[in-house]
């Protein structure tokens with residue numbers, strides 16, 4: 311065995327986040343009488359993405375992100391609604407659903423018999439806990455490390471220091487970080503000196519400045535690696 315501890319990113323690696331986000335947006339619109347159109351959805355996604363990018367760069371807090379995204383969205387729509395309620399409705403809907411990415415469930419079921427599986431995720435803790443607990447993945451994972459609870463986030467080394475300190479016997483050789491994001495998962499593994507595997511199902515060009523130990527387009531390729 312090469313790596314006894316597998317550190318999986320959640321969104322867009324094991325969880326089909328776009329699908330969950332689309333259904334949550336519909337629920338948000340229904341509950342708040344907002345226009346449920348592709349244009350409104352794109353507007354929200356643009357605002358949300360730019361705030362998550364700012365969060366990943368360490369410029370804003372999670373609290374700022376979750377309130378500000380609906381303040382800006384409602385401003386852009388020119389509608390008067392309660393942004394806090396919008397955020398609560400959206401997060402509640404988001405927390406209700408987990409949709410596995412292709413082969414994610416099978417791969418986790420197989421690997422959980424021989425390895426210890428952990429989630430390493432930058433997310434709103436209440437949402438991610440609720441999604442994980444209600445999902446097929448819950449019994450397969452030994453633990454979940456959510457940035458909000460860790461007091462640091464990917465790609466900070468401090469986040470991975472926290473993760474390693476909570477995994478019995480973990481060190482820089484027996485852990486493998488598996489994720490889709492060069493900016494958080496791979497850079498984080500580079501910062502922490504951990505081996506990493508890039509899940510790149512869309513064949514994006516390889517970022518030159520990062521050490522990438524493995525690259526896969528299908529999660530089942532992990533069987534040969536780990």
Ligand SMILES: [Mg+2]
Pocket residue numbers: 319320321322323489490491
């Ligand atoms: Mg991801």
